[in-house]
Amino acid sequence: MNCHRCNGLMVVDHFIDMEDEMGCLWMRGWRCMNCGDVEDPEIYRHRMIQSSLRDRLAKMVAPKRARKSREVVPLSA
Numbered sequence: 001m002n003c004h005r006c007n008g009l010m011v012v013d014h015f016i017d018m019e020d021e022m023g024c025l026w027m028r029g030w031r032c033m034n035c036g037d038v039e040d041p042e043i044y045r046h047r048m049i050q051s052s053l054r055d056r057l058a059k060m061v062a063p064k065r066a067r068k069s070r071e072v073v074p075l076s077a
């Protein structure tokens with residue numbers, strides 16, 4: 001897996017999550033060896049959903065743009 005910010009190598013790491021009434025929770029995530037960016041599975045899942053939605057939207061919008069293209073005919077000869 002590569003970092004979305006710098007394309008560096010991401011490695012599995014363990015982080016302490018927010019503390020609640022049950023105490024500290026260990027969270028497994030990804031950390032970039034190059035820039036230190038952290039991704040947990042929830043962030044990764046959310047990013048994949050956004051990417052999927054963006055792709056679907058692009059496919060929906062692209063045909064509409066194609067329909068808007070018109071041939072330009074000069075009026076003066």
Ligand SMILES: [Zn+2]
Nearest residue numbers: 003006032035
């Ligand atoms: Zn990085």
